[in-house]
Amino acid sequence: MAEALILDAEAVNALARSSQRRVLQDRALAILTLAYDRRALVRVPTPVLGEVCRGPRFDAAVNRLLNDTGIAVLDLTRSIAQRAGLLLAEARMSSTNAVDGFVVATALEFDKALIATGAPTDIARLAARHRSLSVFAI
Numbered sequence: 001m002a003e004a005l006i007l008d009a010e011a012v013n014a015l016a017r018s019s020q021r022r023v024l025q026d027r028a029l030a031i032l033t034l035a036y037d038r039r040a041l042v043r044v045p046t047p048v049l050g051e052v053c054r055g056p057r058f059d060a061a062v063n064r065l066l067n068d069t070g071i072a073v074l075d076l077t078r079s080i081a082q083r084a085g086l087l088l089a090e091a092r093m094s095s096t097n098a099v100d101g102f103v104v105a106t107a108l109e110f111d112k113a114l115i116a117t118g119a120p121t122d123i124a125r126l127a128a129r130h131r132s133l134s135v136f137a138i
Contacts, residue, residue: 003039003040003041003111003114004041004042004109004112004113005041005042005114005116006044006045006106006107006113007043007071008048008099008117009099010119010138011027011031011116011117011118011138012044012052014027014031015031015032016061016064030136031116034116042070042071042072043071045080045103046073046074046075046076047076047099047103048099048103049062049073051099074109080105081102081105083105083108084098084101084102084104084105085101087105088101088126090129091128093126100122100123103115103117104123104127104130104133107127110132112132113132115127115133115135117136120137
Protein backbone atom coordinates (compact mmCIF):
# COMPACT_ATOMS: atom_id res chain seq x y z
CA MET A 1 0.00 0.00 0.00
CA ALA A 2 1.22 3.52 -0.80
CA GLU A 3 2.18 6.02 1.83
CA ALA A 4 -0.55 8.46 2.79
CA LEU A 5 -0.28 12.17 3.46
CA ILE A 6 -3.06 13.08 5.87
CA LEU A 7 -4.07 16.74 6.03
CA ASP A 8 -5.39 18.49 9.11
CA ALA A 9 -7.38 21.74 9.03
CA GLU A 10 -4.33 23.99 8.76
CA ALA A 11 -3.01 21.99 5.84
CA VAL A 12 -6.37 22.10 4.04
CA ASN A 13 -6.57 25.86 4.63
CA ALA A 14 -3.07 26.34 3.27
CA LEU A 15 -3.90 24.47 0.08
CA ALA A 16 -7.37 25.96 -0.37
CA ARG A 17 -6.43 29.54 0.37
CA SER A 18 -2.80 29.70 -0.74
CA SER A 19 -3.39 32.84 -2.80
CA GLN A 20 -4.56 34.83 0.21
CA ARG A 21 -1.29 35.09 2.17
CA ARG A 22 2.39 34.43 1.53
CA VAL A 23 2.69 32.10 4.53
CA LEU A 24 -0.13 29.96 3.12
CA GLN A 25 1.64 29.83 -0.27
CA ASP A 26 4.81 28.60 1.44
CA ARG A 27 2.91 25.95 3.40
CA ALA A 28 0.99 24.80 0.34
CA LEU A 29 4.18 24.47 -1.68
CA ALA A 30 5.80 22.42 1.09
CA ILE A 31 2.78 20.10 1.29
CA LEU A 32 2.55 19.61 -2.47
CA THR A 33 6.29 19.02 -2.78
CA LEU A 34 6.15 16.44 -0.01
CA ALA A 35 3.21 14.62 -1.60
CA TYR A 36 4.90 14.61 -5.00
CA ASP A 37 8.31 13.49 -3.70
CA ARG A 38 6.79 10.62 -1.73
CA ARG A 39 4.12 9.80 -4.32
CA ALA A 40 1.73 9.86 -1.41
CA LEU A 41 -2.01 9.44 -1.43
CA VAL A 42 -3.36 12.75 -0.11
CA ARG A 43 -6.32 12.33 2.21
CA VAL A 44 -8.52 14.50 4.44
CA PRO A 45 -10.44 12.93 7.34
CA THR A 46 -14.11 13.99 7.25
CA PRO A 47 -14.03 15.66 10.71
CA VAL A 48 -11.46 18.15 9.39
CA LEU A 49 -14.21 19.60 7.21
CA GLY A 50 -16.03 20.56 10.40
CA GLU A 51 -13.10 22.81 11.24
CA VAL A 52 -12.67 24.44 7.82
CA CYS A 53 -16.21 24.73 6.45
CA ARG A 54 -18.18 27.77 7.51
CA GLY A 55 -20.91 28.19 4.91
CA PRO A 56 -21.14 28.67 1.15
CA ARG A 57 -19.29 31.99 1.05
CA PHE A 58 -16.27 30.54 2.82
CA ASP A 59 -16.44 26.96 1.57
CA ALA A 60 -15.88 27.65 -2.13
CA ALA A 61 -12.09 27.41 -1.88
CA VAL A 62 -12.23 24.17 0.10
CA ASN A 63 -14.78 22.67 -2.30
CA ARG A 64 -12.62 23.62 -5.30
CA LEU A 65 -9.63 21.95 -3.66
CA LEU A 66 -11.51 18.76 -2.91
CA ASN A 67 -13.34 18.60 -6.25
CA ASP A 68 -10.49 19.50 -8.61
CA THR A 69 -7.50 17.58 -7.26
CA GLY A 70 -6.41 14.09 -6.30
CA ILE A 71 -7.23 14.77 -2.66
CA ALA A 72 -9.84 12.40 -1.27
CA VAL A 73 -12.00 12.80 1.81
CA LEU A 74 -12.09 9.74 4.05
CA ASP A 75 -15.28 9.04 5.96
CA LEU A 76 -15.30 8.68 9.70
CA THR A 77 -16.09 5.09 10.61
CA ARG A 78 -16.98 3.61 13.94
CA SER A 79 -13.58 1.92 14.24
CA ILE A 80 -11.71 5.15 13.46
CA ALA A 81 -13.83 7.07 15.99
CA GLN A 82 -13.22 4.47 18.67
CA ARG A 83 -9.49 4.39 17.90
CA ALA A 84 -9.42 8.19 18.21
CA GLY A 85 -11.00 7.94 21.64
CA LEU A 86 -8.38 5.40 22.70
CA LEU A 87 -5.56 7.61 21.38
CA LEU A 88 -6.92 10.56 23.37
CA ALA A 89 -7.14 8.42 26.50
CA GLU A 90 -3.59 7.07 26.06
CA ALA A 91 -2.23 10.59 25.55
CA ARG A 92 -4.33 11.91 28.45
CA MET A 93 -5.92 14.51 26.23
CA SER A 94 -9.48 15.79 26.39
CA SER A 95 -12.21 15.74 23.79
CA THR A 96 -11.21 19.29 22.80
CA ASN A 97 -8.55 17.48 20.74
CA ALA A 98 -11.07 15.11 19.16
CA VAL A 99 -10.43 16.20 15.57
CA ASP A 100 -6.69 15.70 16.09
CA GLY A 101 -7.54 12.23 17.37
CA PHE A 102 -9.60 11.53 14.26
CA VAL A 103 -6.72 12.71 12.07
CA VAL A 104 -4.24 10.36 13.76
CA ALA A 105 -6.70 7.46 13.85
CA THR A 106 -7.33 7.93 10.12
CA ALA A 107 -3.57 7.92 9.47
CA LEU A 108 -3.36 4.57 11.22
CA GLU A 109 -5.58 3.08 8.52
CA PHE A 110 -2.50 3.11 6.25
CA ASP A 111 0.69 1.05 6.50
CA LYS A 112 2.68 4.28 6.59
CA ALA A 113 1.44 7.86 6.89
CA LEU A 114 2.70 11.38 7.26
CA ILE A 115 0.43 13.96 8.87
CA ALA A 116 0.71 17.57 7.65
CA THR A 117 -0.40 19.70 10.57
CA GLY A 118 -0.45 23.12 12.11
CA ALA A 119 -0.58 21.47 15.56
CA PRO A 120 2.56 19.33 15.52
CA THR A 121 2.86 19.02 19.30
CA ASP A 122 -0.66 17.65 19.77
CA ILE A 123 -0.46 15.36 16.74
CA ALA A 124 2.97 14.04 17.78
CA ARG A 125 1.65 13.34 21.26
CA LEU A 126 -1.25 11.31 19.84
CA ALA A 127 0.99 9.49 17.34
CA ALA A 128 3.89 8.84 19.72
CA ARG A 129 3.32 5.10 20.09
CA HIS A 130 2.99 4.45 16.39
CA ARG A 131 6.20 4.13 14.36
CA SER A 132 4.30 4.02 11.09
CA LEU A 133 3.31 7.68 11.56
CA SER A 134 5.36 10.81 11.02
CA VAL A 135 4.48 14.44 11.62
CA PHE A 136 5.18 17.28 9.18
CA ALA A 137 4.77 20.67 10.81
CA ILE A 138 3.54 23.41 8.52
